[in-house]
Amino acid sequence: MLSPYLPILLLFALALAFATFSVVIAPFVGPRRYNKAKLDFYECGIEPTPQPLGPHRFPVKYFLTAMLFIVFDIEIIFLYPYAVANKALGLFGLVEIVLFIVTVFVAYAYVWRRGGLDWD
Amino acid sequence: MSHMLLAEAAKITAPSVSYHALAPILIVLGAALVGVLAEAVLPRSERYAAQLIITLGSLVAALVSVALLHGTSETTVSGALAIDGGGLFIQGSVLALSIVSVLLMAERSVDIVSPIVASAALVVGSPADRQLARSPRIQTEIFPLALFAVAGMLIFPVSNNLLLMFVALEVLSLPLYLMAGLSRRRRLLSQEAALKYFLLGAFASAFFLYGVALLYGYANSVDLPKILAAAQQSTKSDVLLYVGLALLLVGLLFKAGIAPFHSWTPDVYQGSPTPVTAFMASCTKIAAFGAILRVLYVGFNTTAWNWRPVVWAVAIASMAVGAIFGLTQTDLKRILAYSSIAHAGFILVGIVALSKDGLSSVMFYVLTYGFSTLAAFGLLMLVRDADGEATHLAQWSGLARKSPLVATIMTILLMSMAGIPLTAGFIGKFFVFRAAYHVAAPLVVMALVFSAIAAFYYLRIVVLMFFAEPPEHGPTIAIPGWSTSVALTLGVLVTVVLGIVPQPILDLAAKAAHLVG
Numbered sequence: 232m233l234s235p236y237l238p239i240l241l242l243f244a245l246a247l248a249f250a251t252f253s254v255v256i257a258p259f260v261g262p263r264r265y266n267k268a269k270l271d272f273y274e275c276g277i278e279p280t281p282q283p284l285g286p287h288r289f290p291v292k293y294f295l296t297a298m299l300f301i302v303f304d305i306e307i308i309f310l311y312p313y314a315v316a317n318k319a320l321g322l323f324g325l326v327e328i329v330l331f332i333v334t335v336f337v338a339y340a341y342v343w344r345r346g347g348l349d350w351d
Numbered sequence: 352m353s354h355m356l357l358a359e360a361a362k363i364t365a366p367s368v369s370y371h372a373l374a375p376i377l378i379v380l381g382a383a384l385v386g387v388l389a390e391a392v393l394p395r396s397e398r399y400a401a402q403l404i405i406t407l408g409s410l411v412a413a414l415v416s417v418a419l420l421h422g423t424s425e426t427t428v429s430g431a432l433a434i435d436g437g438g439l440f441i442q443g444s445v446l447a448l449s450i451v452s453v454l455l456m457a458e459r460s461v462d463i464v465s466p467i468v469a470s471a472a473l474v475v476g477s478p479a480d481r482q483l484a485r486s487p488r489i490q491t492e493i494f495p496l497a498l499f500a501v502a503g504m505l506i507f508p509v510s511n512n513l514l515l516m517f518v519a520l521e522v523l524s525l526p527l528y529l530m531a532g533l534s535r536r537r538r539l540l541s542q543e544a545a546l547k548y549f550l551l552g553a554f555a556s557a558f559f560l561y562g563v564a565l566l567y568g569y570a571n572s573v574d575l576p577k578i579l580a581a582a583q584q585s586t587k588s589d590v591l592l593y594v595g596l597a598l599l600l601v602g603l604l605f606k607a608g609i610a611p612f613h614s615w616t617p618d619v620y621q622g623s624p625t626p627v628t629a630f631m632a633s634c635t636k637i638a639a640f641g642a643i644l645r646v647l648y649v650g651f652n653t654t655a656w657n658w659r660p661v662v663w664a665v666a667i668a669s670m671a672v673g674a675i676f677g678l679t680q681t682d683l684k685r686i687l688a689y690s691s692i693a694h695a696g697f698i699l700v701g702i703v704a705l706s707k708d709g710l711s712s713v714m715f716y717v718l719t720y721g722f723s724t725l726a727a728f729g730l731l732m733l734v735r736d737a738d739g740e741a742t743h744l745a746q747w748s749g750l751a752r753k754s755p756l757v758a759t760i761m762t763i764l765l766m767s768m769a770g771i772p773l774t775a776g777f778i779g780k781f782f783v784f785r786a787a788y789h790v791a792a793p794l795v796v797m798a799l800v801f802s803a804i805a806a807f808y809y810l811r812i813v814v815l816m817f818f819a820e821p822p823e824h825g826p827t828i829a830i831p832g833w834s835t836s837v838a839l840t841l842g843v844l845v846t847v848v849l850g851i852v853p854q855p856i857l858d859l860a861a862k863a864a865h866l867v868g
Contacts, residue, residue, distance in 0.1 A: 291472065323365035337384050337391075344391035 295347055306335045366429040372420060373427065373434075375413040375442055379502040382409030386495030399459075402494040406453050409498065413505070414446040424867050430574055431512040433645070436863035438509035440714050441641035445508075448633040448721045449501045451838045455626035455729050456493055460832035462739070465489045466624045466732060468535045475538045484535070493533060496526040497630065504634055508641025511649065511867075513563045513573040513599070516642060520559065520606065523638060524552050527631060534624040536739030544622025551615045552605070559602025565595030575650035582654050596651060596658060603646065607639035609665055609695045610672040617680075620688035625740060628684065629728035632691050633721035640698055640717050644710065647702060649866050655705050662703050663794055669696030670801035677808050683742045686808060687727055690768055693805050694720050700798050701783035703791045711864035712782035715857055719775035719849050723767045726842025729835060730761050734826045741826035747812065749821030754828040758816040760843055765813055767846045769806040775849035782857070 275293070313320070313328050320327075342348060370377070382405050389401045417439055424435045459465050469488035473480040503523025510516035532545030567573050569591035570581035582592055605612040620628045651658055673693025680686045698720075701713040734741050734750065734757065741747070751758035767776035780802065784795045831839065849856055 321365065334384060337387050341387050341391040 292350065299342060299347065302335060302338055306332070366431075367427070369425060369427040369434075371416075372423055372425060373432070374416040374420070375446070376502060376505045378409050378413045378416060379498055379505060382406065383495045383498035383502060386498055390492055390495065398491040399457075399489065402491045403453075403457055406494040406498055407450065410446055410450045410453065410501065414443060414450070417443045417446060421863075424865070426511055426867055430576070431515045432506070432509050433511040433649070433867045434509055435865060435867040437644065437648075437710055437714065437866045438641065440860060440863040441508040441637060441644075441717075442505050444637050444714070444718045444721060445501065445504045445634050445641075447718075448637065448725060449497065449504075449630065451722070451725050451841050452626060452630035452634060453494065453497060454834040454838035454841075455629055455725070455732070456497065456624075457834040458626065458732065458832055459489075459834075461732055461735065461829035461835070462535060463487060466535050466626060467493050467533050468538065468541075468624075471529075471533050471542075475542065480538065490533075493530060493627075496530055500526040500530070500630075501634065504638035507638045508645060510642070510645070511575050513566065513575070513578075516646075517556070517560055517563060520556060520602065520642075523635065524556065524606070527627075527635065528552060530627045530630070531619055531623040533627065534622065537622070540622040541624065542622075544619045547615055548619045555602045555605035555612065558598050558605075562595045562598030562600070562602065565591050565598065569595060575646065578650045579652060582651070592654070593657060596654075597661070599646065600643075600658075600661070603639060603643050604665060607636055607643060607695050608692055609699065610669040610692060611665070613669065613672060613692045613695075616692055617685045617688040620691070621682060621684045621742075625684070625728050625732045629725045632687070632724045632728065636691065636695065637717045637721055640695075640702075640713065644702060644713065645866060648705065648710065652705070659703060659705075659791075662699055663791065666696045666699035666703065666794065667797055669693065669699065670798060670805075671696075674801040674805040677805060680808075681744045683731055683744060683747065683812070684728075686744075686812070687724065687731075690805065690809070691724060693801065694724075694768070697780060697783060697798055697802065700787045700791065700794055703794060704786040705790070706786060707861075707864045708782075708786035710866070711857070711860040712779070712786045714864065715853070715860045716779035716783050718856070718860075719767070719779045719846065722842045722845040722849075723764045723774075723776060726839050726846065727761065727764045727768070729839045729842060730757060730764070732835065733757060733829050733831055735829050736824075736826040744812070744815065745822060746826050748815045748819035749825070750816045752821055753825065757828055760839065761816065762813050763843060764846060765809040767850065769809040770802050771806075773850050775846045775853065778850060778853040778857075 309331060310328070313324065317324060317328075386402055386405050389405060390398060393401055420434065420439055422436075423439065426433045456467065463485070464487045467490060468483070469486070469490045470479075470483055471490075473483060500523050503519050503521070503526075506519035507516060507523055510519055528545055528549040531548050532542050534541035534544075563573055566578055569585070569587065569589070570578040572578065572581070578592075582589070601612060605615075608616040620632065623631065647655075647658065647662075670693050673689045673691070673696060677686055677689030677693065680689060698713055698716055701709050701716060703709070704712075731740055731742055734747065736746065750761075763774065767774035770776045770780040784798060788795050
């Protein structure tokens with residue numbers, strides 16, 4: 232009964248072994264050459280913005296951008312399959328997807344009107 | 352590839368949706384969207400009034416539509432939602448209590464402007480934060496957030512499909528995580544509460560989802576009636592069924608604040624803004640019990656011999672933790688939190704009965720408990736000192752001399768929670784214990800012992816208020832605004848009236864006590 236799960240179990244064991252091995256071995260074999268760039272904050276590859284709030288805090292606008300991206304990303308994820316199957320789904324599907332787009336649009340209108348899209 | 356997809360899609364048929372049965376849910380969700388739009392387009396000065404009209408109007412409309420649906424008993428949307436007597440009673444209770452909670456959230460007189468912070472993301476202690484603490488700015492996003500949470504609570508107890516139940520669980524939880532962090536005073540405590548609630552809640556949701564996955568593995572369906580049928584007919588090993596149910600219950604018991612999944616309750620209840628705490632203690636609890644009832648009564652009806660001992664154990668643990676740890680607390684919000692844990696245990700005693708009486712008595716109990724706890728938290732908003740609400744027990748000593756009215760109302764509410772006759776709490780406890788007595792007499796006896804222990808800390812507060820000396824620099828009693836006054840009056844009225852003439856609501860609960868499978 233267990234046989235179909237055996238490969239999955241093996242994969243788990245392999246993943247666990249690999250993760251443990253990497254973490255344990257890294258401090259011994261990895262080279263340690265520090266420079267300024269390595270110790271800086273990572274801000275999507277651009278020059279880090281000066282931090283008026285002190286160290287270890289980053290501006291919330293990156294976070295906002297990421298969250299907004301997810302909202303529209305999810306919208307697209309639903310729109311693609313709908314576009315493929317819109318004929319089969321008929322009027323009901325159309326009404327549902329329009330309702331969905333309206334819902335996301337309300338979120339967009341809120342963010343836009345309340346200044347969520349202003350960078351500075 | 353695309354041909355295959357098209358062929359698959361062609362098999363999808365539009366589900367038949369009975370829109371009138373979904374009307375309460377649709378009204379609340381639609382109003383929440385209108386509320387978000389109102390935040391976007393209206394000028395700041397008009398938002399408060401507009402939000403109040405949208406929120407209260409939609410909740411009342413939804414309550415009316417629940418009342419109009421009475422007698423409905425059907426499943427809709429391909430069997431995903433079961434609109435039946437039990438579900439409608441729970442929905443109605445959630446709506447009635449959320450109206451009262453929203454009235455508490457709308458309070459604008461006791462603090463500078465509102466118990467809700469205007470900008471929750473500011474760093475605590477920063478210059479901007481200190482400036483904000485004294486400014487009359489308010490935010491009104493809490494009303495659409497509350498509406499979204501209520502919509503989730505309306506779907507949660509009528510989901511006949513575990514995936515839908517999970518979505519409802521998230522819809523009701525996510526706004527609550529935010530709302531927990533919106534307290535105007537004691538910002539750090541409030542942020543801590545929000546973070547703890549979010550992390551532990553996300554953890555509990557993961558358990559729930561894992562349970563759903565295992566049950567799907569067992570029954571090949573996430574519909575509760577099909578899981579029931581699979582449990583009766585399947586010849587497979589039922590390990591997946593019981594492990595799945597156990598994980599599912601972890602998620603549900605967490606939301607209802609039942610020991611041993613209660614550890615978030617005191618911290619979150621203490622840190623959240625008091626109106627939000629009232630909302631969580633009443634509406635969330637009722638919705639969670641509605642879902643527990645449906646899962647156990649519909650999906651696992653025939654397997655009761657296997658889950659009953661587990662429910663016994665968590666009921667005893669919950670009553671013990673609530674009654675015993677409540678004794679050691681010195682903060683009133685934490686005492687009420689432990690009281691809610693103990694009450695969750697008493698409600699589980701009714702669930703163990705697994706009968707029509709059990710169902711109706713649990714529904715009556717959660718309704719009465721919701722109103723008393725709402726009013727009790729509402730009263731906490733009124734007793735204040737320079738730092739905001741004075742919730743330490745010592746600050747309440749001798750309160751009766753300063754305000755006999757507040758002390759008397761608090762006494763009535765505490766009596767109801769303790770289960771003293773002539774209050775709604777007594778009637779609720781009586782019927783829950785009576786329903787469970789036939790199947791679980793030892794459990795009922797333990798419940799009686801624990802309610803006697805818990806009564807001690809309620810009575811301690813009463814004695815403190817009436818017979819102790821007031822402290823030198825005692826708190827002051829704020830004059831509540833219209834909305835809080837209405838909310839408190841409603842809470843106390845229900846507690847007293849249902850204690851003296853409970854029969855109409857008991858009859859309603861008995862008539863509503865059936866679940867379609």
